Amino acid sequence: MRYSSAIDLVYSIKARLAERHFEVDALFRQAGLADGECIADDALTLSDKLSHLWELVMHASDDALIGLKVSSPQPLDRSGLMGHILRASPDVRSAIENLVRYTPLVSPAIQSTIEHVSGRVRVGLYLQGRQRNSPQQYYDFVWCMVLRTIQCAAARSDLKPALVTYAFPKPEQPQIAQAYAEAFGCPVRFDMPANAMEFDNADLAAPITTARPMAADWALNMLAELAQSQRDWTRRMLAKMDQTQRAGPSVSFSSRVQQLLTGMLPKGEPLREDVAKQLRMSERTLQRRLAEEGTNFTKLVDDTRRELAHQYLSKGELSLKKMSFQLGFSEPSAFCRACKRWFGRSPKQLQQGAALFEGGEACSPRDAVNASGRNDSEVYAAWSE
The missing domain is CATH 1.10.10.60 (Homeodomain-like)
Structure with a gap:
């Protein structure tokens, strides 16, 4: 099963790393992401390759903040399904709710949640892989890219979360922790139960300036149909994984x-x-x-x-x-x-x-x-x- 939006993400990462003068062809080849290699990959395999890529990028740069530094707003016309979702959303609240609802269409390897807590909306993020744990730099990139793309779509550079939490350990160097606070424009806490981003309700009313009301109904109907197909596929995949696990213990x-x-x-x-x-x-x-x-x-x-x-x-x-x-x-x-x-x-x-x-x-x-x-x-x- 192919995910064009996820492939768009791969090419977007490649372009941004190239701008910073990384040897992108060698890195992507080593991660199994060379041109044509990942087109037919299932979502979990592709997620593993992206995790491997960020490990290689981190090793090559020796920069713990590299995920924050290479992220930038993703143009909506090159954002695949994410672009369609934003254009179908009249305001930031709707955009966040729709992104969470239809994230599995981009990739079932990206799991997101949304909940309402004391005047805020909390969005959780989990990057699932088949065999690898996603490194923090992968989370950094996804968080910043989504946030900055929403800011761009709403024409609100001052739109910032109220709190960001990471399930990763707190950086030993104070300057690194400070860099996270500056990147998100809000307090950032580590060693927390989940990777999450919270927004104040007052900021969620900001309109999406690129929204297309006439096309919204059609787009959301299309997304709903795709989402149902994805849920059916995910159920089959989980059932197959369960059969594999029952067949015997996993190999160390x-x-x-x-x-x-x-x-x-x-x-x-x-x-x-x-x-x-x-x-x-x-x-x-x-x-x-x-x-x-x-x-x-x-x-x-x-x-x-x-x-x-x-x-x-x-x-x-x-x-x-x-x-x-x-x-x-x-x-x-x-x-x-x-x-x-x-x-x-x-x-x-x-x-x-x-x-x-x-x-x-x-x-x-x-x-x-x-x-x-x-x-x-x-x-x-x-x-x-």
Whole structure:
């Protein structure tokens, strides 16, 4: 299912990053957002790619405020469904209510809520992904873009929220927290239960100067029909996800990385940057996700090699030389040293004593050398036997 407005958003982000002299082609290619790549993506996959993009942009700029800085008013004629929604709304209150009501038409990955609290309207925002958590810079960009587009449509640059809240941690540097307050023109609180923006009722009566009353009924009827189709599609998608979850436990992130490593090892030593690229995330995110599961990239490579070595040596179908290269070692002697570290025996000893390898406990590397009665040079020479 395709979302033209979401694709419009992708191109809009690209144009704004290009204005700030980012290497946009490389960044978008790395995030899987190169021209034509995301046209057929479903909404959640596209959201994951956009989250990955903002992680890459943050890493490239080393600027926590980059999401605020690149946002600017989106012209209504290039805003897809958001433009139609604003043109069909007579005032800011209606515009906000319609944006919340029809946001799923832009993408079901964008979830928004609206509630009325003590003289204010509170709008909540949640950017959902299939596998990634959306970074704060992604929220920054969406919040600022929507706010400034509404200000432009209402011809009210002084139209500001009364309060903005973030579910993200408070910035350690006071100047960053101050920059958020200046960007939104109101108090900004962090470590809150939700990402939300509140407007005073008095400010919501501002008329939308670009509204087209004659076309409003037609536009809203069209949006209602599209919304119903989207709700039907979302129900089918959720039902499919529920069936998948019931089919069995989800695969851990480290298990997914191990699957990639298994295919990469025969080509040589796996590089962290190559794994991160295949997973469409930054190296920093890869390291963080692995740390959350109590491991790291180097340990996971070693664990994967050890498990594969156990399988290969148990089956005895490969020569020791071929086995070493299948595990990504540059030379057989490196595999020999690894085996002695893992199992307390050289590969040749393990093949000759398969019963001990499969059922007994491995002795220490020192004990293995002493038991064999041979030094390392003699063990390495056994590779040619």
